[in-house]
Amino acid sequence: MKIYHMLATAAIVAVPFVSCKTNEANYKAAYEAVKEKTETDSGIEGTIYEKIRKESVNSHTVIGRDTVPTVTVAVKCVKGVSLPADVKSYNIAVAQFKQVFNARSLMERLRGYGYNTATLVETAEPLYYVIAVTTDSAEEAGAAYEIVKADKRVFSKTPYPLLLRPQRYPLAE
Template sequence: MKLTTRIAMIIVAAFAVTITSCKTTEANYRAAYEAAKQKTEESRGIEGTIYEKIRNEAIDSRLIVEGDSIPMMTVNVKIAASTTTPDIVKRYSVVVNQFKQIFNAKSQMSRLRENGYPDAFVLETAEPLYYVVATTTDDGQEAKKAYTNIRKDKSVVLRQPFPWILTPTRLPVK
């Protein structure tokens, strides 16, 4: 009887030690997070040095018109593959999508032109990313109206975070 009691006490003690030693702590979580973060940064390679810098140059802000706040970004862009002329690009452009391939951007630009946006064009960043623009204007009121109309238009398929307003860092020259 004493033997079974001793064995039971040893098992209970071992169980108690095991339970208390397996606690997760904030320090454990922080160490794991830091290790994962460092591994991610190392695996970026060229992505982290060149393209990340270009993305960070974009200035994320809001266009405030009549108390409404519309997402806006200031980006260094140029006209992509002769999709428009420099005099067409204005201060505010409503971006409906972005692509990594010019073919896809031109394809959506063509669909926009067929569906009532005859001035649609494509802008290119240095990355390159291709932004499909449905319409452009110099007036904040008109930009808000265009933004609202595009959001309501069922012929334009939008995914988050689109649409938004693009303001070029400098307007393309002739």
């Protein structure tokens, strides 16, 4: 009788450990359900930000023998930092930030490095572009691009530096 009692106790204890195993299929089904719900609930397609992103044009500009990555986007001046006269039609952008504090910090460092025309512009999203050099001619922009790209003090992540062309020029305040 004791043996049957021990076997019954062992079986009762063992059942939860062997009967309800989670496996990869369970995790995958739960992940797919959450992913589908997130995609349908995000609604990013209908937002103004998606429209702004679609309006920006990524391309390449050939300047002399070089091909410079280019983005054409609607930008405006950052209040208290830049004026419409500070931003010309060809701008070498070295970074993009979501917070104006970070963008201003990099702009000040660039000015300390000798980039006296360094300034900021913002999109409607708002994203802040840090511009190291701004010029009126494509040739000057090409030369400035090479200088900024070669400058080790200006650390830029891919795809920066790039040529930023405002969609509407001259800029409004």
